[in-house]
Amino acid sequence: DEIQLAADPERGHVFTDRLLRARGLVETVFMGSDTMRDSIAALVPKAKFQRRERLSTLSYAGMKKISRLPHRSAIVGFSVENVYAIAELVRRQKGGAAVVMGALSPRTRNAQVSMYESGEVDYLVATDAIGMGLNLDIGHVAFSGLSKFDGRRTRNLAPNELAQIAGRAGRFHTDGTFGVTGDAPPLGEDVVKAITTHSFAPVQRLQWRNHRLDYGSIDRLIQSLEMPADGDRLVRARDADDLIALRVLASQSEVRARATDEPSVRLLWDVCSIPDFRDISHEEHAELLGTIHGHLHDGGEIPEDWLAGQIRHIDRTDGNIDMLSRRLAFIRTWTYVAQRSGWCPNESHWRDFTRAVEDRLSDALHDALTRRFVDRRTSILMRGLKQKESLVAEVNDKGEVTIEGQFVGHIDGFRFRQDADVSGDEARTVRSAAIAALGPEFRLRADRFYNSPDSEMDFTDQGGLMWGEHTVGKLVAGDDPLKPQVASFVDDEADADVAQKVQRRLQHFIDRRIALHFLPLLNIRNDQSLSGIAKGFGFRMVEAMGIIDRREVANEVKELDQETRGVLRKHGVRFGQFTIFMPDLLKPAPTRLRLVLWSLARGDEEFPESPPPGLVTIPAVQKVPSAVYLKSGYRRAGERAIRIDMLERLADMLRTEDSRGGFEATPDMLSITGTTLAQFANLMEGLGYKAQRGEREKVRQATERSSPSEGNAAPDAPQTAPETSVPDEPGDHVSANRPEPDPADDGPEIEEFYTFVWSGRRSSQRKGARPQRKVKKAPRKETSKDGPSVRTGRFEARPPKRDRIDPDNPFAQALQGLKNKEA
Numbered sequence: 001d002e003i004q005l006a007a008d009p010e011r012g013h014v015f016t017d018r019l020l021r022a023r024g025l026v027e028t029v030f031m032g033s034d035t036m037r038d039s040i041a042a043l044v045p046k047a048k049f050q051r052r053e054r055l056s057t058l059s060y061a062g063m064k065k066i067s068r069l070p071h072r073s074a075i076v077g078f079s080v081e082n083v084y085a086i087a088e089l090v091r092r093q094k095g096g097a098a099v100v101m102g103a104l105s106p107r108t109r110n111a112q113v114s115m116y117e118s119g120e121v122d123y124l125v126a127t128d129a130i131g132m133g134l135n136l137d138i139g140h141v142a143f144s145g146l147s148k149f150d151g152r153r154t155r156n157l158a159p160n161e162l163a164q165i166a167g168r169a170g171r172f173h174t175d176g177t178f179g180v181t182g183d184a185p186p187l188g189e190d191v192v193k194a195i196t197t198h199s200f201a202p203v204q205r206l207q208w209r210n211h212r213l214d215y216g217s218i219d220r221l222i223q224s225l226e227m228p229a230d231g232d233r234l235v236r237a238r239d240a241d242d243l244i245a246l247r248v249l250a251s252q253s254e255v256r257a258r259a260t261d262e263p264s265v266r267l268l269w270d271v272c273s274i275p276d277f278r279d280i281s282h283e284e285h286a287e288l289l290g291t292i293h294g295h296l297h298d299g300g301e302i303p304e305d306w307l308a309g310q311i312r313h314i315d316r317t318d319g320n321i322d323m324l325s326r327r328l329a330f331i332r333t334w335t336y337v338a339q340r341s342g343w344c345p346n347e348s349h350w351r352d353f354t355r356a357v358e359d360r361l362s363d364a365l366h367d368a369l370t371r372r373f374v375d376r377r378t379s380i381l382m383r384g385l386k387q388k389e390s391l392v393a394e395v396n397d398k399g400e401v402t403i404e405g406q407f408v409g410h411i412d413g414f415r416f417r418q419d420a421d422v423s424g425d426e427a428r429t430v431r432s433a434a435i436a437a438l439g440p441e442f443r444l445r446a447d448r449f450y451n452s453p454d455s456e457m458d459f460t461d462q463g464g465l466m467w468g469e470h471t472v473g474k475l476v477a478g479d480d481p482l483k484p485q486v487a488s489f490v491d492d493e494a495d496a497d498v499a500q501k502v503q504r505r506l507q508h509f510i511d512r513r514i515a516l517h518f519l520p521l522l523n524i525r526n527d528q529s530l531s532g533i534a535k536g537f538g539f540r541m542v543e544a545m546g547i548i549d550r551r552e553v554a555n556e557v558k559e560l561d562q563e564t565r566g567v568l569r570k571h572g573v574r575f576g577q578f579t580i581f582m583p584d585l586l587k588p589a590p591t592r593l594r595l596v597l598w599s600l601a602r603g604d605e606e607f608p609e610s611p612p613p614g615l616v617t618i619p620a621v622q623k624v625p626s627a628v629y630l631k632s633g634y635r636r637a638g639e640r641a642i643r644i645d646m647l648e649r650l651a652d653m654l655r656t657e658d659s660r661g662g663f664e665a666t667p668d669m670l671s672i673t674g675t676t677l678a679q680f681a682n683l684m685e686g687l688g689y690k691a692q693r694g695e696r697e698k699v700r701q702a703t704e705r706s707s708p709s710e711g712n713a714a715p716d717a718p719q720t721a722p723e724t725s726v727p728d729e730p731g732d733h734v735s736a737n738r739p740e741p742d743p744a745d746d747g748p749e750i751e752e753f754y755t756f757v758w759s760g761r762r763s764s765q766r767k768g769a770r771p772q773r774k775v776k777k778a779p780r781k782e783t784s785k786d787g788p789s790v791r792t793g794r795f796e797a798r799p800p801k802r803d804r805i806d807p808d809n810p811f812a813q814a815l816q817g818l819k820n821k822e823a
Contacts, residue, residue, distance in 0.1 A: 001133075002015075002031070003018075003032035003033075003036055004032040004033040004203060006036070006203070006206040007206055008207065009238055012206060012207025012208075013207045013208055015207075017208075017209070017211055019044065019206070020044075030047070034051065034200075035201065037202065038202045039202070039205075039206055039233055042233050056170040056171065056174055056175045056176060058166065058169060058170055058176050058178065058195065058196055059177050059178075059196060060178060060179060060192045060196060061178065061179035062179050062180070062186065063181065063186055064142065064180075064181055066086070066089055067094075069094075069123070069140065069181065070140055071122040071123075071139070072122055072123075072137060072139040073122075073123055073124070073138070074124040074125075074138045074142070074169070075090070075097075075124070075125045075142045076125075076127070076128065076130065076143050076144060076145075077125065077126075077127060077144045078145050078148035079127075079148075079149070083125050084321075086125045086144055086182070087099050087372075088372070090123050090373070091372075091373050091374060091375055094122065095121070095374070095375045096120075096123070096370075096373055096374030096375050097121055097123040097124060097374070098116040098123070098125070098373075098374075099124075099126070099369050100125075101126065101127045101129055102129035103325065103329070105328055105332060105361075105362045107358070107359055107362035108328070108365045108366045108369075111362070111363070112366060115374070116136065117136065117137060120374070121374055124136070128148065128161070128164075131161075131165040131168065132164070134168070135171065138168050138169050138176065139170065139174070139177070140176065140177045140178065141165060141166050141168055142179055142180060143179070143180050143181070143184050143187075144180075144181055144182040144183070144184055145182070145183070146162070146180070146184055146187075159195060160200040162187075163194070166195055178195070204233070205234065206234055206235070207235060208234035209240070210224055210225060212224065215265040215266045215269070218255075218268065221265055221269060222246060222250065225246075226243075241275070241276050241282070241285070245285060245286045248282055248283060249272070249286055249289065254290075254294075255268070258293065258294065259297075264297060267297060270340070271292050271293045274292070274337065275333070275336060276333075277329040277333050277336075278326065278330055278333065279329070300342075301344060301345050302337070302343055302345075303345075304345055304346065307334070307344065314330050314331055315331075315357050317360055317361060317363075317364035320368065321365065324365040325365060328358065328361040331354060331357050331361055332358060334354045334357075335355060338351045338354045338355075339351060376406065395411055395438075398410070399412065401416065401434060401438065403434060403437050408430050408434050409434060411438070411441070411445075412470050412471065414445060414446070414449075414488070414490040414491065414498065414502055415489055416434050418431055435491065438494075439495065442494045442495065443495060443497070443498060446498040446501040446502060447501070449467060449502060450502075450504070450505045454509055454512060454513070456468060459510065459513070459593070459596060461608075461609045463475040463596050463599070463607060465486060465510070471489060472489055472502060473488040473489050474487050474489070475487075475596065475597075475600055477603065481543075481597055481598070481600070481601040482518060482542070482545075482597065483514075484600055486507050486510060490502055513593065514593065514597075517589050518545075518590065518593070520571060520572040520582050521542050521546055521582070523571055524538040524541060524542055524571045524573075525538070527571070532564075533559060533564060534564045537553070537556055537568065538568065538571070540553060541568075541580075541582070545585070545597065545631065546590070547579060547580075547594075547630055547633065548579065548580045549578075549579060549630060550575075550577070550578055550580055553580065572584055574648070576645075576647075576648040577648060577651040578644065578647055578648065578651065579630075579647070579648070581645070583645055588610065588613035591633050595607060595608055595609075595631055595632060608624070608628045608631075610632060611633075611634065616642065616675075617640045617641065617673055617675055617679070617683070618640065619639065619641075620636045620638070620639055620640050620641045630644075633645075635647055636686065637684075637686030637687050638683050638684075638685050638686030639682050639686075640675070642673060642683060646672055646673060650672060653666070653669055659689070659756070659757065659758035660757065660758055662755040662756065663755070664753055664756070665681075665756070677752070677754060681693070684756050688758065688759055689756045689757065689758055690756070690757045690758075690759045691755075691756055692754065692755045692756075693752060693753075695752050696751060697748040697749065697750060698750065698751040
């Protein structure tokens, strides 16, 4: 077969020798291109010719990018590096490709071809080795280059060589196409015409080497191999690897000393015929051949221990593709050696052993090529989609999705998130397969979600809707700020019933959550008994979501009579000095919901986060608008913001102070604000007060009680003198009875204090706000002119509460009993 290879510079002399000398017992058939007709007719005059036309059409498809090549395409490169680069690109864009090269062992090549033929991959990347000996289901052949290195130089491929490869496309009655891709230039019109019409120049000369060899000596053998060809049809072939190896060995004296007669020269030539599968330098290959010849000449066979050592270091299946390829090339050399009769002491053992090692390395190389150039996940999914099989999807408890055992991504709620490593055609294939297989899973999840309790759902500070750890939707603004709409996150490819169920369940959740946290507001809005100004003010409260800066409604508040205020107070409305609010809506959950709904109604792109629960004051960020703090339940004052209910409590305390004469902060003021003295001073300045800092001598609390006099002694106290110890050594009593020095005795301790005076203006109070109540000045006790004035008391706005229980109260005796127990 392929008799036209008789013109090949490298292997042509082998085909020419078969043409001239190989004959069957009954019939000899030479199959090949019609270009050999004249040469065969001249060299074999009795030959009969039969022509078989191609049953399908081969046409030129021009230039196509690799990403646009059709399925069942073969891409041809002319170097190992080029083949690997193309295969890597095809893997990323198409899911993978089989690789076929002449350097592969037959077992590896057949495994790669089988992968392509089975449909596991739709693309084949190969060298020109694809042009012979392989009949594959190929629809299109794309040349990535039009030149090759033939062992001596880089040359352009002849039209008949291109046709040999392009002819792999289309078989029997199936038409095929060919073209170029990558960096290959377009084919010329004359080349395309020659390929499509099978019109090529006839082969004029065949490669030939003399087969009548003279084994009288090494030199005579070389001369017989170098004999020129006779006739116009034959030309002496270039020096092959075996002749080159013979010349190298002939230059070695120890080899010449061994090859002195015809049997030894014949043995030397047989050794030189060992193929150079490793494709190493001629000198290295000749060195190995010389060693083998020495063993065979001196001992009659190759020593087992030496052969075992040669094989042992390559009998490994680890490493990358290049390492496996080198080991495989070397073991093929030993497989050839083991097949030669009489060369090994235990021929059957070494033939089986070397074949087993070659098979292991071949399989390992096939696996390495597949791992590198084939995405099995994509190939499995593509085959399933193409054959319209029912793909089986599995979802574990982590939401990871596997289809036919291949990881493809994970489910986030009702959306499929495919593996980030996939892209291009592979990504589209993975998504198509996943959506097709996940339909039952989405329906099952939708049923489970629809029947799940509200406790499994929540909303985020940015308006997202969560189901456990999964984002399943988001809030969108509606016509009513207290009636937002929801947008569900469901893949478009999922069933419409799934999206509807998720949508309805999310709407039910947020409606119930608003009804739970904003119940006071909804009661005001739905109270049909409210009318007139009360109804209008209730509407303002609903519109403001339960918190209004009093300055904004100062005039409306003036118009509210006590009866109207009482009606609103029954709905939970509190009229504070600074803010009108509903205390129940200051809790963390309503506050968080209010910020989301308020931001949603305003159309904000980014929503503010609610403050951490339990904090009375928080740092005030200047860039944050005051309205954000107000909707958070806080009011900015200086460098901090104070919770509005605590601010009203502080305002109640401030009413009892002399704001014009000046007053100091009490421990209760610091306690309810949760601030230091300096922070409180800054907060008061934010409320419109002047904070005057001063220093004074700290009044020390008495730490020791004076001994009671006899008249004041307790009646049950023992009348015994205190026990004293007698010192053992003179002077001990001095140190024993001397008190430790008090650091405070070094000088007076100084403390800072602030005096707060109303500044006459309040940045946070506008016209219409309640004026501050006037109180009488508290009397002051003056000290000497050298010391600061110290207040000895403070006046309360109401008389002190008496700790007394009404004897007429039916619970008086029970309460008194509890007090006695506590005492």
